[in-house]
Amino acid sequence: MNTNLMLGVPDIDHQHSELFRSFEHLISADMSEDVISDILSRLTLQICSHFAAEERFMASLMLPDSMLHDHHQAHQKIVEDLTQIHLDTMCGQETPVEKMISKVAHSVSNHLVVYDLELKAYIQ
Numbered sequence: 001m002n003t004n005l006m007l008g009v010p011d012i013d014h015q016h017s018e019l020f021r022s023f024e025h026l027i028s029a030d031m032s033e034d035v036i037s038d039i040l041s042r043l044t045l046q047i048c049s050h051f052a053a054e055e056r057f058m059a060s061l062m063l064p065d066s067m068l069h070d071h072h073q074a075h076q077k078i079v080e081d082l083t084q085i086h087l088d089t090m091c092g093q094e095t096p097v098e099k100m101i102s103k104v105a106h107s108v109s110n111h112l113v114v115y116d117l118e119l120k121a122y123i124q
């Protein structure tokens with residue numbers, strides 16, 4: 001992963017790089033319709049478990065309450081968007097899976113730059 005995107009917190013950096021590996025892998029994989037739901041479930045689980053770990057880490061920092069709140073809201077928004085994508089596919093919306101994954105990858109990497117890197121200033 002690009003070192004500019006690293007927080008300097010090994011566990012969190014590792015999770016970020018694993019997430020980007022998953023995105024790359026999923027975007028390049030040739031997937032049949034019947035595995036999409038399973039893939040989206042696993043991706044949602046990976047993202048949710050990263051967000052939970054990051055929020056536990058954030059709780060150990062001296063962050064302003066508003067920052068904690070906004071960051072949490074931003075995590076929720078990504079999970080909601082992912083849930084909506086999942087629902088859309090279950091309802092038969094035929095968006096190519098790599099396009100959906102690219103959209104999620106884009107919002108997660110944007111989140112990393114806007115919210116996660118902001119934590120750097122609070123890490124000793």
Ligand SMILES: [Fe+2]
Binds near residue numbers: 054071075111116
């Ligand atoms: Fe975050």
Ligand SMILES: [Fe+2]
Binds near residue numbers: 016050054112
């Ligand atoms: Fe993160």
